[in-house]
Amino acid sequence: MSEREGTARIRRSHLLALVWLVPIAAFLVVVWVGFQTFAEHGPTVTITFASADGLDAGRTKIRHKAVDIGTVKSVVLTKDMSHVEVTAVLDRQIEDRVTTNARFWVVRPRVSAAGITGLATLVSGAYIEMDPGPADKKGEPADHFAGLEEPPVVDEEDVPGTRFTLHADDLGSLAQGSPLYFRGIKAGEVLGFQLGKQARQTDIFIYVRAPYDKLVRPKSHFYNVSGLSISAGAGGIRASTRSVEALIVGGVGFDTSDAAMWDPPSPKDAEFYLFGSADEASHQPAGPTVTYLAYFSGNVHGLGNGAAVELEGLRVGQVTDVHLDYDPSSDTLRVPVTYQLDLSLLPFRADKNADGKEAPADLVNQAMDRLVKEGLRARLGSANLLTGQRLIQLEFLPDQPPATIDYSAAAPQIPTVASGDLDQLSASASAFTDKLAKLPIAEIGAGLHDIVSHLDQATAGPELGRAVKSLDRSLANLDQITQQASKEVGPALASLRRTADAADQTLEAVQQLVGAGGDRSRDLPALVHELTDAARSLRALADYLDRHPEALLRGRTASAP
Structure with a gap:
């Protein structure tokens, strides 16, 4: 074998490298999606509500101005099972607005004083609305919130106005x-309320919309216009209401006088007192006030804070305090009454002191000193006899002993006199009651009982019956006689008239005879005169019997003509 044939050649496969590209790409996609999710993932918040009605995990959205900005992830009960905790994930784009200024509430169909809201959720379902709060008000980052059970009445970020x-x-x-009204025009709403400090008052938060918020000045008066107002006066009984809405859900009104408009507009969160009615608000002092003190003898029932102080029948102030006090010097109880006079309602010239400033107290005291010397006195009067309300009357009374204002007390004291008509009426009624109590009522009753008994005995005996029957028979006989006389009077009257006519004829004949031969007989004139008198008498007798036929039976009465 040759050396070339024993050597193996190794070749790398490119297919294996391509296979690894798939998981690597998937991994990169997952990483990218995760990064994107993490990048878009905003803060997680927990919101506490009283109920989870309409809320579903994974479906309920969190919105702001109809734009989805988050989703509810879970809805669970709190440990004490009194509330529910809603966990939601918000978008990262609003992360910097999730602060202590943010508010959350559930939008669902509601019927309230502001109207019917949330009807669209009948189709789309409930959702959670977020109000991040004003952009210019910086808050601390937060992730736990207490959800509102009622939605805010006004979106202060979108609706210009001022909160008071x-x-x-x-x-x-x-x-x-x-609603809140300014001279009958709707100008704002009540935002909410809470119990004030030490539970003595109720704090009511209102929102006055622009441009009416610029009409609120430091001396503006706010008053309650709720329900139906009923007043009685010289013109009769009058009932009025600000509007149907105010009649059902209540309302607040405010007014600013022309003099108060010179002051600058009140700042945000300025505080005012809410009066019970427009009449009460209108009687508040419009200018500087001066305080006086009075001690009245007798009962001061019906005199309370806010009662009127009148000078010659015109209101010039009001009572500010009425309480019970003990006088150790005389070992007696007394009722000091503190009241204020409004300088703007008094006809005194506005003098100034050495510093160039008005001195209302000195001005009024000097004027009152002069008036007291002329007979000005303070006394209690009746403001309303039906309700028992009373007032203080400053009046000029004649024949008063000399007196001056007492400046030794906590406030100047104008001399007082006994109360007027109401106390006099009470005293007269008391005197009448005392006289009535002294009458022998028992003896008078016994005497009346005896008289009634005797009358009863007299009417119950047989003598009265017999007397009535006898009187009845006498009246029947008199009726028969009158009827018979009426039948006979007619012919008698006719005979008398004929006799009178015959006498007239005879008189005419005699007058003719006298006219023909008056020198023959001197006795004829006397005869004519006697015949004339006889005819006149017969005619008078006939007329009298015609008017009084009963004279034939009774004779002529002395009063008959």
Whole structure:
């Protein structure tokens, strides 16, 4: 064998290299897809809701402005089983907006004060809406959120306006989405509410849309317009409501006076007090106020905070405090009443002090000193007899002893006098009650009982029956006599008239005879005169019997003509 024939030649196969290309390519695809998925994979967040109604893992989307930005991966119960935890994966493009400012809520069909929303989800199914919050407000990154059970009423990022806070003693019928009005025009909504500090008030958050938010000034007044307002006055009873919506879900109104418009617009989150009605809000002081103190004798029931203070019948202030106090010097209880006078409602010139600033307290006190010397006094009056509400009346009363304002107390004290008409009426009623109590009611009752008993005995005896029967017979006899007299009166009257006519004829004949031969007989004139009188008497008798036929039986009465 030759050396060439014993050597084997090895050749490399290219087919084996091509086979490895397939798994390598698959691996590269997987790596690329994984990289892409990782690159697009955003933050994972956990949202807590009260219920998982309408939420499905792997199907429910998270949206913002109708664009899908994430998917729900799981829905599980919390450890205490009181809530559900929804885990969702969001897109990486919104990673920088997933902060403490973000809010999440479930969009489903709802009926609320804001209207009917979420009807489109009847077909597409519920989804979770995300509100990242304002872009100019920086928040801290977060991955756990408490979902809202109710969607926000207004998207503050899209709807221009300003947010304010109201403080109220009671929420009343207000709810999330209740309307807000400015002089009857809808200008915003109620965003929500919460219990205030120390649980003394309710904080109500409102949103006033542009351009009405620029009308909110530091001296603007907010008031409740919920339900139906009923008032009674000289024109009768009047009922009114702001709108049907406010009647059902409540509402808030606000107003700004012309003087308040000179102030700059209120900033965001400014705080105001919510008054119970427009009337209460309109009576709030519009200018500087001066505080006074009064001690009234007697019962002050019906006088409370907000009660009116009137000067000569016109409102010039209001009561700010009424409470019970103990006076150790006299060992008695007393009720100090603090009230304020509004300088803008008083006809006093705005003097200024040495610094060039207005001094309302000094101004009003000086004017009040002069008025008190002229007889100005404070007393309680009645504001409404039906409800028992009372007010403070500042009036000029004649014949008052000299007095001055007492400046030794915590606030200047204007002299007071006894209450007016209401106390006088109560005193008169009390005096009448005392007199009524002193009457011998028992003796009067016994006497009335005796009188009734005697009357009963008199009517129950046989004598009354016999007297009634006798009277009945007498009336029957009188009726028969009257009928007979009526039959006889007619012929008698006719005979009298004929006699009178004959006398007239005789008189005419005699007058003719006298006219013919008056110088023959001097007695004829006297005869004619007597015949004339006789005829006149007969005619008068006939007329009288015609008017009074009963005179034939009874005779002529003294009163008959």
